[in-house]
Amino acid sequence: MPALETFLQAIVNGLVLGSFYALIALGYTMIFGVIKLLNFAHGDVYMVGAFVGFGALSLVSGVVGAGWTGLAIAVLISMIAVGFLGVVIQRVAYQPMLSAPRLSILITALAVSLVLQNGALSLTEGSYKAFRTDLGFGGFEFGRLFISHQAIVLVATAAVLMIALEFFVSRTMYGRAMRAVSIDKDMCRLLGINVNRVVAITFLIGSGLAAAAGTMAGAYYGSIWYFMGFLIGLKAFTAAVIGGIGSITGAMLGGLILGLLESFGTQIPFIGSEWKDVFTFAILILVLVFKPTGLLGKSEVERM
């Protein structure tokens, strides 16, 4: 039954794509939650994550090889390093702009995006870097359905990271503080919550998740370059909007939904893979027109 196999393959493809979107969308939505900023540099943080992961892997591969262990270490290093980069970006670029009009900080985010992109461009001379691993091309095959080992590990890792985040946000002190700050910053200050630290932690986690996605995407797809964060950043933003920007569960859900929609959308006859991006951004427009709060977002009067 080829139809069933095609259907299942589309689900597998959608889950892989959706995992990337969800991990990046989380950063968008968390940062929007605490400082009401659409961090358009987030896609580029993902790109930097891929390059740091790439560097880390070439450092550790001499000792532990470029297999699963090496990659796991590279992902960790990249998450930590880029997480702190996120904090630095927040402190240097966004903190001084917090009291300025909302538009100024949005423009600052675009500037940060350009700095990261052009920084990577000048460091890499604009060429593709091959992200070499020893993971091989193995997988499970059922007729036309094929699930690679990499896809399984990737989706599982994304799931673990998201469950850990959910735990952090709902069960720990800082998680609670983060939710409180997203509701009322001034009240939190009055109650003695260190708002600056909570914002910093949010950037740390959001950027770390993007870095994990970047490193895994590099290993999964096999090459990285300075512009890789642009499109996926916009798509993750779309995912965050679908889920309801500001909602963490919404971002996870939105990422998976967008991945599956893209994967199934390109299977519709006469809508080939060249229409993939059109499909995504048409959805963004539809959501913004008909349900601007997304699936799980709460309505709130906001001026950008």
Added chain:
Amino acid sequence: MTIRMTTLATAAALGIGLAGTAQADDHEILIGIQVPTTGSEATYGQDMFNAAELAAEEINAEGGVLGRELRLINGDSACDPQQSVNAASNLVSRDVLGIVGGYCSGATMPTLKTYGDEGLPFVITASNSTQLIPANPGNAFMINSTGADQSKKAADFFEAQGVERLVIIDQGDSYSQDLADLTAERWESMGNEVVRRETVNKGEQDFSAVVSNVRSSDADAVFWTAYYADGGLLIRQLRQGGYRGTIAVGDGSNSPQLFEIAGGAAEGVFAFSNPTADFLPAAADFIEDYQAEYGQDPGPYAPLNYDGMKLLAWAMEKAGTTDSAAVVDALATADGESWLTGPIRFTDENTLARSNFIILEGEDGAWSYYDNQ
């Protein structure tokens, strides 16, 4: 006020004087090299620039052109139509006397008008989409075999391989779509069927949709007509997705970089290629010089760009002037003189009057010559 007027007049006079001196004492001939030195195709572009530089250095060492020294200006096209037009206007405004280069056909296309309006001699070294031919105002000369020659080579190869279910994938740009269309046309005129055509977006990393379409169409051969950076990703994901049939790539993907990006997946992949330095009998010295100068192997298009630079210099010498119209006329008279990549003679449409395609196969992480006869 008077003082200001005087200053202005002096400045103007000085400006004219300077401009006059600059022209009178000009010992240089500026040549624009239009290749993508940044962006997805930067590797090829840098190789091509290096090759032109090598050629110019050799020419300068032998006394230059018409007693003047060649100086190259990089017009980075970034394989992007918008940026290439900007780069072209910039080159024109800096008074270059000729252009060598042109890699991505899509990026070369709009510059034809920019250079054509000035009548500048333009030697197109790598771009080979047949769409360039009708757009050529007459000042451009293509020294690479065109997509038509390549599509014939490809269709003959697939037939020889016993391929029955062919899938052709392009990237929607002028070069890859042209090659895909021509190959599909030829393949169908030979009584075969193209079971599926796919187009992917440039810069896209996830090809899972294409891979499942290839698998569900029971293809026994996939032909990728676009460039190596995305081609490497596609090949990798095809193999990762369980596709085991033949994979062939067009001349935009015959780069060593393909092996870096695709890894082991590129083993056994076939590429249609213009004669690269490794497979050119006359190129041994060129390879040596290039390695000595740049510490790496020349890329597949380096010989063509080297020839392009030499050909332009030859035409200037032959015309006895750097006047654009005269140089263009001189280029048209190229009559089978032998160059690194072989003899160059142009058709009435200013295209190379012969096919230069060969077939390569991926073997142990490098291209090797494959003879399918």
